[in-house]
Amino acid sequence: MATAATMPAPLFVLLLSCLVAPVAISILLYSLAPEGFDAAPIHGYSFEKSIAVAEKKERVLRFSERVGDGRLTGCEDFAYDAESGYLYTGCDDGWIRRVRLLNADEPEVEDWVHVGGRPAGMAFGLDKCLLVADVHKGLLMVKEDKSIHLLTDEAEGLKFGLTDGVDVASDGVIYFTDASYKYTVDTYMTGFLEGRPYGRLMSFDPYTNQTTVLVRDLYFANGVSLSPDQHSVIFCDTVLRSCKRYHIDGDKKGTVEKFIDNLPGLPDNIRYDGDGHYWIGLSDGRNFAFDMIVKYPLLRKMLVVIRKYVRMPESLGHAGVMSVTLDGNPVSLYSDPELDLVTTGLKIGKHLYYTSLVSSYISRIDLTPSLPKDL
Numbered sequence: 001m002a003t004a005a006t007m008p009a010p011l012f013v014l015l016l017s018c019l020v021a022p023v024a025i026s027i028l029l030y031s032l033a034p035e036g037f038d039a040a041p042i043h044g045y046s047f048e049k050s051i052a053v054a055e056k057k058e059r060v061l062r063f064s065e066r067v068g069d070g071r072l073t074g075c076e077d078f079a080y081d082a083e084s085g086y087l088y089t090g091c092d093d094g095w096i097r098r099v100r101l102l103n104a105d106e107p108e109v110e111d112w113v114h115v116g117g118r119p120a121g122m123a124f125g126l127d128k129c130l131l132v133a134d135v136h137k138g139l140l141m142v143k144e145d146k147s148i149h150l151l152t153d154e155a156e157g158l159k160f161g162l163t164d165g166v167d168v169a170s171d172g173v174i175y176f177t178d179a180s181y182k183y184t185v186d187t188y189m190t191g192f193l194e195g196r197p198y199g200r201l202m203s204f205d206p207y208t209n210q211t212t213v214l215v216r217d218l219y220f221a222n223g224v225s226l227s228p229d230q231h232s233v234i235f236c237d238t239v240l241r242s243c244k245r246y247h248i249d250g251d252k253k254g255t256v257e258k259f260i261d262n263l264p265g266l267p268d269n270i271r272y273d274g275d276g277h278y279w280i281g282l283s284d285g286r287n288f289a290f291d292m293i294v295k296y297p298l299l300r301k302m303l304v305v306i307r308k309y310v311r312m313p314e315s316l317g318h319a320g321v322m323s324v325t326l327d328g329n330p331v332s333l334y335s336d337p338e339l340d341l342v343t344t345g346l347k348i349g350k351h352l353y354y355t356s357l358v359s360s361y362i363s364r365i366d367l368t369p370s371l372p373k374d375l
């Protein structure tokens with residue numbers, strides 16, 4: 001048997017590193033991981049082949065046109081007022097801006113209200129009030145006179161960390177999500193790497209000022225859309241690559257069931273177009289690296305440390321927009337390898353509009369006549 005004394009030096013060093021390296025790495029990981037960070041297995045993620053989509057256009061940047069270039073930076077969600085023809089969107093400088101689409105050849109951009117925080121989800125409610133999920137501030141209401149009111153920023157004693165998606169039922173009740181009560185928009189990546197469900201779907205009743213938690217333990221609660229029949233709310237969990245249905249009334253009242261699983265990317269906002277389809281923004285395409293990161297908590301633990309020293313990509317590309325039927329069956333997918341961090345897509349008239357957090361504009365694609373087959 002070789003002893004350290006008889007062994008050739010390089011072999012000894014190799015053996016020693018094999019023994020010491022895992023211990024050293026473990027100690028390093030435990031000591032360098034952020035305080036309170038405890039990576040956990042993620043439950044409910046599908047490693048199967050992504051759901052098939054019949055109509056796919058995977059080079060949409062070639063056919064996209066910029067709207068409001070230079071003035072619409074880092075936009076997140078859309079709220080469309082069909083009556084006035086204004087499309088409202090929230091920018092990363094705290095401004096809600098609106099674009100007049102009626103004169104569709106040259107849409108004009110106008111500053112509307114500076115909410116100050118970071119407007120994410122938005123939807124029109126009763127009396128033309130705009131409800132805004134502000135990632136920093138909570139759930140806001142902007143009245144037609146442009147006054148801003150904070151409706152709620154906590155539930156069950158837990159303050160919202162990242163208020164994200166919102167929609168309003170025809171009876172005025174507001175449905176919204178907090179992506180996490182532990183992490184914020186600045187630390188959400190750490191939250192994802194930790195892999196624990198801190199997200200919630202909630203409602204706010206404007207008649208009683210009551211905030212109610214409807215669904216808890218969501219990994220990254222994101223977009224929200226009322227079903228057109230008003231009987232349910234569809235909401236997306238970005239990390240799980242799925243959107244679910246919460247029943248507001250009927251026999252299944254208060255229960256959650258599958259809407260669409262195993263999406264080809266990470267779902268962000270979901271919007272109803274008034275014409276039989278929901279449109280889901282996919283912030284990134286699904287890929288092998290993402291699957292592995294979800295699968296292995298240890299890998300996430302390593303990444304949270306490595307991220308402190310090495311700049312990691314914020315996006316995996318292949319972002320896009322997908323349309324699905326009211327029953328959650330996929331219809332079409334518009335994406336591009338070069339497209340990053342799309343949060344919202346919505347078809348208005350003949351155009352599909354979409355946002356990207358890393359663009360200084362919103363984009364649109366003319367869907368008529370139909371795009372070339374080989375796209």
Ligand SMILES: *[C@@H]1O[C@H](CO)[C@@H](O)[C@H](O)[C@H]1NC(C)=O
Pocket residue numbers: 207208209
């Ligand atoms: C709800 O809150 C608003 C604003 O704080 C207040 O004016 C209103 O009276 C409250 N309504 C109820 C029912 O408490």
